[in-house]
Amino acid sequence: MANDGRARATIIGLSAVLMWATLGLFGAGSGQVPPFLLNAICFGISGVLALVLVTVTGKLERLKQPPKVWVFGTLGLFGFHFFYFTAIRNAPPVDANLINYTWPLLIVVFSAFLPGENLRVHHVIGTVLGLLGAALLITGGDGISFSGGSAIGYGAAVLSSLFWSTYSVVSRRLGQVPTEAVAGFCILTSLLSALCHVLWEQTIWPQGALEWGAVIALALFPVGLAFFTWDIGVKRGDIQVLGAAAYSAPLLSTLLLIAFGFGALTLPVIIACLAISLGAVIAAKDMLFGKSAPGAAAE
Template sequence: MSVSQIVAPSSAPASRLRATLIGLTAVLMWSALGLFGAASGKVPPFLLNALCFGISGLAATVYVLSRPGGAALLRQPLRVWAFGTAGLFGFHFFYFTAIRNAPPVDANLINYTWPLLIVVFSALLPGERLKPHHVVGALLGLGGAALLVTGGSGLSFDPVYGFGYLAAVCSALFWSSYSVLSRRLAAVPTQVVAGFCLATSALSLICHLALEETVWPQGASEWLAVLGLAAFPVGLAFFTWDIGVKRGDIQVLGAGAYAAPLLSTLLLIAAGYGEFTLVVAIACLAITLGAFIAARDLLLRRSAERPVVKAPGRG
């Protein structure tokens, strides 16, 4: 798949299934966050955010401007820029705030309610209908994610971390709302995400200068990890997700998003950062089953569209 296909304008013809599959590639890319993040050293979160979004946003903007009519695509109303920037930056701002002010395990689990919220909020969209199997699939995914995040040891929410928990709730609400409301802006071309990335980078840099001590990546391997983040999970993933939520099956995308923590865990295990346990196996089963249940309608529709080949009769 070429870059031009991935960042095609929203008016380009694309089937619901194709758009859903493109959107799910974002989940695959987000699964590399843990591995690349671990390899990027001790770069503080907001600085890492500024670097990754800056590199990906600049590269995408140069590409868009090099195409015929690219500059015109970036001329969007202020409300579009405000919406996109609030979605990308707001999610990361509240997520980083949450893990700074609450135990990371607890904050991560609260944050991982965003795929379930996408499934639930999708019922508010025109032409969408929330069915029981969508909710069942998303809940199974949440259960699997909870096992991965906690290691099966359970949680101990402490009121003293209330501010951090609230920030985690805000991060989940920001990303789920951004994903669902993007359907309302289906006419806005995906190329505009390049501008969202640049704005998010600038705001992240401001937060870094105000809140963090500067620690740059050390050596070629850490810089390569930053480039890997910028290219995929903090770059291309936001473009393919935009296509998916605007034209794909948003309930399937929501439930399928729970594959990200699972695949991330498996990648870390493969890289020697952990080991495969019974908890991981159960989580794998729950998330996979949940995704298939949520995708029931899409899979049945695809099966019904296949042509039936009849065996030749005797003449």
């Protein structure tokens, strides 16, 4: 029964990866809204909707958490986005995005320090395959050239990766904190994003029904529900499988953009698809096919 619960939580967590795959498509449809304003709107909508749901279901008391929980959760959500946006503004976006996408690998590595978790060879192999596939996808097979003068951007990309991987792994240690608390994290992240917008950005609102529809879709799914399902996954599911599977997000995002006419299906995309898919299957070997029987060859 415990294994069934772990598998169910893992599947719920994987739904977050599927939702994050729509970030590119909905983001492209949101027009010229600057990043921190978009963050403020989306997290504001998702946070308020979650708060209403928590209130209606009579679970409002679950939001009563120690200050350290609020600091941790808000730093995780806001810190990741703050440093990610800083990275892509101060370094070549392809380079910054690739550095940032080391977070799934870091989740798998950091998870080895969690109680009851064992980092096995197939977890590492699957995650590295995913990283190689993501690298090929992001660069388009053209390689990367880390340019001088972008130290701030590269440093911010490293920090964004560290923030999200640490948030995901430490969430496992805070398993007693209910997922409903994420509603508060979203609202606080929205407020901090609004402050950053006022300080550093020019206000450009979504134009027309299509752009507002894209923003609302972002708020409901990849910048909303995804953080709640991810919380369930990393706290109760197989965090190593989730880390490896997270590399499918940029792949699925690219495929969606291609399907809607924002890109072309190229050989690098096909190879990346195979590498990421194979890596995810290898990393999830235990969950998909069962663990090796006693006496089987050790990995």
